[in-house]
Amino acid sequence: MTSSCTPLPRPRLRRRLCGLLLLLCLLALIPIQRSIDLRTGSDRGEAEVLFLPSGKFLRPLCLGYEGLFAEIYWTRVVQYFGRKRLANSTEFKLLGPLLQITTDLDPHLLIAYHFGSIFLAEKPPRGAGQPLEALALLHRGIVANPDYWRLWEDVGFIYYWDLKDYAAAARAFQTGSERPGAMQWMRVMAAKVAAQGGQLATSRFLWSEIARQAGNEQIRKNAEDHLIALEAAEQMTKLGELIALYNSRQGRPARSLQALVVAGYLRALPRDPSGAPYILDAGGRVRLNPRSSVDLNLLQ
Amino acid sequence: MRVATIAVHTFKESVRQKVLYNLVAFALLLIGAAILFGSISVGVERIILITLGLTSISVFGLLIAIFIGIDLVSKEIERRTIYNILSKPVSRPEFILGKYLGLLLTLLVNTAVMTAGFYGALFYQKHALGLGDLVFLGAAYFILLQLAIVVGIALVFSCISTPVLSAVYTFCLYVIGNFTPDLRAFGQEAHNALLGTVSDILYYLLPNFGNFNVINQVAHAQKIPGYLWLGNSLYALLYIAILLGIAVLVFEEREFR
């Protein structure tokens, strides 16, 4: 670095310059890494999942640290899902494989089954729209954790909400209620679902349960969104009945909800759970305000 | 010029080490075995050969890099051959640079040999080599970049610590460097601002070896994205410069009692 004829500059100055240069190089790394990350897209680490035949293939490579690797894959599941949701993506190709590997590595990672059952089953853009995959995941979970009753709750929920198969749902709730530690309402739910599948109160209760003991933020938020939708639906039904009553009594259809307030049918302009006022459309039906954040598609 | 002299000398010294031949032989053996594995399951012969072959090159390259890297400086200090060299008109930075370049040359030769073996296996399997097979050179180039960084890490530790500890630290850094995105994800999931910042800093500080891993892509006949060529080369260059800088700074303060 130095020619043999010139003496070196004072050592301390040189050291400081060197250190400064190092720091600059370090800082220069950041934009390079960023641009690589950006262009590779977010699926970088996860895309290889598609190339793995199964999680069982990965087990021996973990050298006994399957738990750690399961945690790593679980974190990847959450990150992957979060990113897809942020980008308003409609397909979650890797969700199933990632969950499969996670649970292959650690069959007792219960949160993975729970999370997977919800978001695999949910229709896009909220989830992968694969309820059967979700059921398959849950059944593997039940095989590995036969005494854990909540997995049966999740099974029952999928039959109830996504597949609308109330008989199967009831059976699932029944089986679950027989497991140790199962809550009382499981038995009650079995009966209710068999008798009155599709009831609003039933759905509400189930979603509240999910929200209450949600294992993570995404599950909780999802459940709350559903509850809000259910509440709005209920309100809209009640409003519809009130309007019908008004129409029959007044002899002419109401032009706006304000009329009902004036006539004393309502105390004030009704608002949906997100705070936006309901509106009456041209056909005389109650509609959500365009500015409302309630998503009725969830009830599909 | 002196740097080149030291580099060539280091290269010659490394090449004479027996462990090198053992490791290369093992790698070639594994590549050969990959052909066998492939023939067991139908349809994936090529994929298995490529995956196993390139992974062998990577893993054995890593072992070679660590083995010869840790001895780099510490052996000279331990055997006191360094007294001689440093009393000649050779500055300490020149010494470090020469050592590194010599080692890099060794790695290049070894990787080339293993890659040649890999192409040989490919030829044996398909009885032909096409233009599309050039993509594996790209994978090998990225593996080489990775190894260049690993050797730099080994060099830094070699200036600070004993050979055994250097090997351990280098290996640990390599493993961690492969999981840096997950580390960062852990930090972000913790929902703790401090932890999140720390994990972000670590993400940019630690070597991100994941950038260089294109084995899966080429195994499934996908092209290596264009931006990776420039991005990875720049990243590796900068990181190596940083490592050499640290090594020089540390080494300049070192006293030889």
Next chain:
Amino acid sequence: MIMLALETIDLTKEYRLGFWRNRVKRALDRLNLRVEAGEVFGLLGPNGAGKTSTLKLLFRLIFPTSGSARILGKQLDDISVRCRVAYLPENPSFYEHLSAQEFLNYVASLFGLSVAERRRLGELLDQLGLFASRNVPLRRFSKGMIQRLGIAQALINDPDVLFLDEPMSGLDPLGRREVREVILRLKERQKTVFFSTHILADAETLCDRVAVLHHGRLQGCGELNTILCLGVSTTEFLLERPSAEVITELATYASSVIRTGERVRLEIPEESNIQGALEIILRRRTKLISVNPVKRSLEDYFLQKVGASDASQETASAYDWS
């Protein structure tokens, strides 16, 4: 202006020892030396005196705690001066996998020597008796051969100043003579040789000036001639089979009587007593083997400076009677 080959100014080196780095050991304490160009200078001292530390400091293998030094007028961190000087460490070790020729070639290329200049390497090997083993890998060299190779590599760049740390160590008498010849030849060519040693005999035969180091401090420095003429000289009488009466009579004059086998050695300090002693010996018809004036030797100087109590421990092993 006479250029000083080496000048150290209050050169000090402290080591911090202990787990907490709280103990300080002074390996070198304000060393002030001036070595002139063209002289052979010996740095003497027992083991651990600081000789090796001095040389390492000069070549920036360790760094001074305080003080400075100049080689050929240039500061220590000036690498360019290394083209004109050479260093041979104590118990050198070189790359085992290389042969002697390959090693010298390597060093030559570090100096940037041209191919023409490299032809000298063969002569160099020959000078030190290594030509026959030039293709033997260094791992098969004996200690003496390594030492000689060390001298050879120190001479590659035809340095103006050579710094040698214990150059005679590990050599048999033949090897020592070769190295001595080399140093004397260098002196004839007006090169400066600075070497450290604890072998006093070598210093006596080679050095113009010596410095004595002990516990890191300079105990004394001066021309060998001056030191050797200092002090009272005694006369040594060697007798063969003297009778007991003779011994008793002579004992009054003698400062020491040592019997070795059939010989007795007497040291008679006062010059005036020599006559009387001779008379006694001749009267008793005792066989006289030799009478020699004993000049105050470097040993005496050394012993006096270093301190008899210290010396008995360390220099007992350091003495080399060959």
